[in-house]
Amino acid sequence: xxxxxxxxxxxxxxxxxxxxxxxxxxxxxxxxxxxxxxxxxxxxxxxxxxxxxxxxxxxxxxxxxxxxxxxxxxxxxxxxxxxxxxxxxxxxxxxxxxxxxxxxxxxxxxxxxxxxxxxxxxxxxxxxxxxxxxxxxxxxxxxxxxxxxxxxxxxxxxxxxxxxxxxxxxxxxxxxxxxxxxxxxxxxxxxxxxxxxxxxxxxxxxxxxxxxxxxxxxxxxxxxxxxxxxxxxxxxxxxxxxxxxxxxxxxxxxxxxxxxxxxxxxxxxxxxxxxxxxxxxxxxxxxxxxxxxxxxxxxxxxxxxxxxxxxxxxxxxxxxxxxxxxxxxxxxxx
Amino acid sequence: xxxxxxxxxxxxxxxxxxxxxxxxxxxxxxxxxxxxxxxxxxxxxxxxxxxxxxxxxxxxxxxxxxxxxxxxxxxxxxxxxxxxxxxxxxxxxxxxxxxxxxxxxxxxxxxxxxxxxxxxxxxxxxxxxxxxxxxxxxxxxxxxxxxxxxxxxxxxxxxxxxxxxxxxxxxxxxxxxxxxxxxxxxxxxxxxxxxxxxxxxxxxxxxxxxxxxxxxxxxxxxxxxxxxxxxxxxxxxxxxxxxxxxxxxxxxxxxxxxxxxxxxxxxxxxxxxxxxxxxxxxxxxxxxxxxxxxxxxxxxxxxxxxxxxxxxxxxxxxxxxxxxxxxx
Numbered sequence: 001x002x003x004x005x006x007x008x009x010x011x012x013x014x015x016x017x018x019x020x021x022x023x024x025x026x027x028x029x030x031x032x033x034x035x036x037x038x039x040x041x042x043x044x045x046x047x048x049x050x051x052x053x054x055x056x057x058x059x060x061x062x063x064x065x066x067x068x069x070x071x072x073x074x075x076x077x078x079x080x081x082x083x084x085x086x087x088x089x090x091x092x093x094x095x096x097x098x099x100x101x102x103x104x105x106x107x108x109x110x111x112x113x114x115x116x117x118x119x120x121x122x123x124x125x126x127x128x129x130x131x132x133x134x135x136x137x138x139x140x141x142x143x144x145x146x147x148x149x150x151x152x153x154x155x156x157x158x159x160x161x162x163x164x165x166x167x168x169x170x171x172x173x174x175x176x177x178x179x180x181x182x183x184x185x186x187x188x189x190x191x192x193x194x195x196x197x198x199x200x201x202x203x204x205x206x207x208x209x210x211x212x213x214x215x216x217x218x219x220x221x222x223x224x225x226x227x228x229x230x231x232x233x234x235x236x237x238x239x240x241x242x243x244x245x246x247x248x249x250x251x252x253x254x255x256x257x258x259x260x261x262x263x264x265x266x267x268x269x270x271x272x273x274x275x276x277x278x279x280x281x282x283x284x285x286x287x288x289x290x291x292x293x294x295x296x297x298x299x300x301x302x303x304x305x306x307x308x309x310x311x312x313x314x315x316x317x318x319x320x321x322x323x324x325x326x327x328x329x330x331x332x333x334x
Numbered sequence: 335x336x337x338x339x340x341x342x343x344x345x346x347x348x349x350x351x352x353x354x355x356x357x358x359x360x361x362x363x364x365x366x367x368x369x370x371x372x373x374x375x376x377x378x379x380x381x382x383x384x385x386x387x388x389x390x391x392x393x394x395x396x397x398x399x400x401x402x403x404x405x406x407x408x409x410x411x412x413x414x415x416x417x418x419x420x421x422x423x424x425x426x427x428x429x430x431x432x433x434x435x436x437x438x439x440x441x442x443x444x445x446x447x448x449x450x451x452x453x454x455x456x457x458x459x460x461x462x463x464x465x466x467x468x469x470x471x472x473x474x475x476x477x478x479x480x481x482x483x484x485x486x487x488x489x490x491x492x493x494x495x496x497x498x499x500x501x502x503x504x505x506x507x508x509x510x511x512x513x514x515x516x517x518x519x520x521x522x523x524x525x526x527x528x529x530x531x532x533x534x535x536x537x538x539x540x541x542x543x544x545x546x547x548x549x550x551x552x553x554x555x556x557x558x559x560x561x562x563x564x565x566x567x568x569x570x571x572x573x574x575x576x577x578x579x580x581x582x583x584x585x586x587x588x589x590x591x592x593x594x595x596x597x598x599x600x601x602x603x604x605x606x607x608x609x610x611x612x613x614x615x616x617x618x619x620x621x622x623x624x625x626x627x628x629x630x631x632x633x634x635x636x637x638x639x640x641x642x643x644x645x646x647x648x649x650x651x652x653x654x655x656x657x658x659x660x661x662x
Contacts, residue, residue: 049607055527192617193382194593194594194612195616197599197610198612203607225600225601226603226607227607246603262531266556266560267559267598272535280496280498281526
């Protein structure tokens, strides 16, 4: 890609202090540190959906929180439209905050239970001075139309709405600032299947109509397959494979990606006799030496326990971080 | 449902209606639910939140939370009506013949006792074992459900185990009595996909080895598709479709099942974010069921008569049946 990406994350590191044990404190041992992100780099192009997939504790939400300045990274750089997100001050910072909007899993937790929906939607735009008080109602109506809710919803409080309707409200409020990037963290995970499809279609419409870019974080591979142009697969604080979603899902090169695809409950196939992956994700307090996946990897060799694998590059920007790069099951018609 | 000559199914419910009470008053959580499961068979109860699948599972054990109660229909265990059993027989069946596991194993384990204390207590009560024998069996059971280093795990407290390991402990306790039937209520919903895969593989193996029957409640079509011989699709308290898994998934007959299957994104990358088919609206809140067919307000094939028709499966188990007389 010659075009500079809209958003780029370079060598991001983030760790959190763990709770120290009393005995440890008395012995003068430092508190353990949990590694959430370890040298993560990614880019987001204009009008592109980047999917981030991984299991709990893989660090996918921490990336979102570092980009939106909710967590300060230990090291690394986040650049949005040429601006360093963490260096920006004043008007530039306000501009970045307006342009990067987040949507969470639980819209009920994200909405003030006492505030009318109309006010909740218009408030960010009021705060940012994009509209005056008299413009609030018109903006709320416009956005309710946009997300497919009746205008009468503006007078209600969140309690009166279903989960799917609340998520539409959260999306409307994120759109109020005319953002350039939406970061959705498990935004459809709590919804019933029939409602989830409606919200996925809404995201599709928004991408088509509003020249948005989106980072879509999910543990559901099928949701990523549906929405994302490119995907980054994370394991224990690091990206292990990335590329166009079609390439990565049809021809995974990292054993972890292949295992995730195999473990996904398919409608058509009967389950196999053995699980796709043995063992559990190791503690983020004690990340394995070498390749962090080696403790669960059936292809692991000596070198996998000794050194971090380098990136192996394939066609169309498809990369995998694996020493062995074994022949894996391909999924031409998953 | 059964001809006179064939033996009674292991567990059967006929016309089961469960009444519950919420802050708005009494309502029917399930309406005339009929199902049956036989030895070695697995049945998936599939549905969205609030459709009555979990309460159905509890009603099968006679465990409807007070002040709710079973207001109609019957449950039979090996051909005997639940109501005709004595209290001690019911206790024995619930404790030994039928076991149950839940979505959240952490809330089923006592945080201040070790895993060993809790597993051995169960074994001593259910199997009248002495302490030493119970400890040995506990270690064997943990080993059977794939917990590495079981001896050490017995000394740990629940919070020291991962969610997947806690669910394995629950399964170990559930299978201790070699039950005929395992009821599993969203057993893997809180787990990561690779751990879900491990737990479901474990359950499939146990079912195979022990000829255990299983009723699996899930909202996830994929989970039910991969693990169940039969599917019962529930919507708003009714079973709207029933049949062998393969038939229901290949040739769904009820408009709700068809809509649900079309709404699920698939793993094959379609490109261009081609819109998914959707079902308009949202599932009704329990207690606000419309008259007639509960799906008619969201159904594209609905007609005037749907407001008055009674909802009953046109074909009784074990065949493939749909509760919709309009779409065939």
